[in-house]
Amino acid sequence: MVSRKQHVMPISGSSSVFKEDIFHGKVLFCTGGGSGICRGMTEAIMRHGANATIVGRKLDRLTQTAKELSQVTGRTCLPLQADVRSPSTLKEAVEKTLKEFGRIDFVICGAAGNFLAPIASLSENAFKTVIEIDTIGTFNTIKATLPSLRESKGAYIHVSATLHYHATPYQAHVSAAKAGVDALSAVLAIEEGPNGVRSNVIAPGPIAGTEGMDRLSLKNRDAVPAPTGRMGDIRDIENAAVFLFSDAATYITGQVLPVDGGSWHLLSAF
Numbered sequence: 465m466v467s468r469k470q471h472v473m474p475i476s477g478s479s480s481v482f483k484e485d486i487f488h489g490k491v492l493f494c495t496g497g498g499s500g501i502c503r504g505m506t507e508a509i510m511r512h513g514a515n516a517t518i519v520g521r522k523l524d525r526l527t528q529t530a531k532e533l534s535q536v537t538g539r540t541c542l543p544l545q546a547d548v549r550s551p552s553t554l555k556e557a558v559e560k561t562l563k564e565f566g567r568i569d570f571v572i573c574g575a576a577g578n579f580l581a582p583i584a585s586l587s588e589n590a591f592k593t594v595i596e597i598d599t600i601g602t603f604n605t606i607k608a609t610l611p612s613l614r615e616s617k618g619a620y621i622h623v624s625a626t627l628h629y630h631a632t633p634y635q636a637h638v639s640a641a642k643a644g645v646d647a648l649s650a651v652l653a654i655e656e657g658p659n660g661v662r663s664n665v666i667a668p669g670p671i672a673g674t675e676g677m678d679r680l681s682l683k684n685r686d687a688v689p690a691p692t693g694r695m696g697d698i699r700d701i702e703n704a705a706v707f708l709f710s711d712a713a714t715y716i717t718g719q720v721l722p723v724d725g726g727s728w729h730l731l732s733a734f
């Protein structure tokens with residue numbers, strides 16, 4: 465048996481391996497960009513030259529994040545309040561983005577809701593709420609941005625999970641929601657490929673320092689070491705996003721990229 469303690473793969477990306485200006489002149493629209501993984505991806509895309517809009521429900525947090533991202537990247541970040549469950553607020557955010565930046569090239573559908581609850585005590589409304597945020601929110605974001613992405617021949621990244629590759633207790637709502645996200649992305653990819661639009665999914669594993677991990681404390685997962693010997697870091701997701709939006713990935717669409725150090729393969733063996 466191979467010992468997984470033998471080697472810890474380092475985190476890449478303390479300085480980017482990608483050219484600095486690859487996204488010069490591009491514009492990112494990111495839902496859930498106020499914190500965590502989506503904030504990290506936005507910062508990485510901006511560091512490579514793009515301007516960005518971050519969308520979320522909490523304007524205070526978005527405004528602070530936008531200020532910090534603009535400062536560290538030297539690009540412009542526009543904070544806009546919208547709820548992905550509300551198509552009209554999303555459309556308004558898209559209109560404001562187009563007014564400010566003139567185009568949208570990249571979309572990250574990252575807004576998500578989560579909590580631990582067994583099916584037996586999960587209320588109908590609780591289940592529906594997560595489906596509405598994750599799955600319908602993704603659909604609403606696609607609908608609001610697709611005309612712009614057709615024009616720019618742009619690309620989507622949807623943030624999913626690896627929870628639904630096997631049964632994860634207390635995560636029925638999120639597992640169902642993320643399976644829907646994966647399916648939406650694949651259909652979008654084949655329908656819009658002829659229009660020059662790509663769509664892919666990033667499926668993060670356990671990523672240290674994120675709200676998801678802090679709130680969920682998925683004990684079963686923590687007990688199983690990743691084959692890479694370490695927890696995920698937000699920079700791992702950032703690098704995957706930069707790659708998928710870059711010209712290095714123009715032949716990649718309709719795919720799910722797990723960024724989890726190989727964890728889910730191991731989990732499915734338990």
Ligand code: HXC
Pocket residue numbers: 576577578579580581586587588589590591593594597625626627638668669670671675676677679680682
């Ligand atoms: C059981 C809960 C609950 C909990 C809320 N509900 N929290 N049920 N356990 N802990 C129920 C409520 O009782 C209510 O049902 C229904 O859900 C809606 O709750 P509201 O609070 O009214 O909804 P809302 O204000 O829209 O809040 C949405 C939320 C919230 C999802 C419920 O928790 C949220 O937005 N959380 C922050 C986002 C987050 O955690 N992001 C990280 C995602 S990480 P009733 O029946 O009472 O009306 C992620 C990655 C996963 O997704 C992978 C990790 C490895």
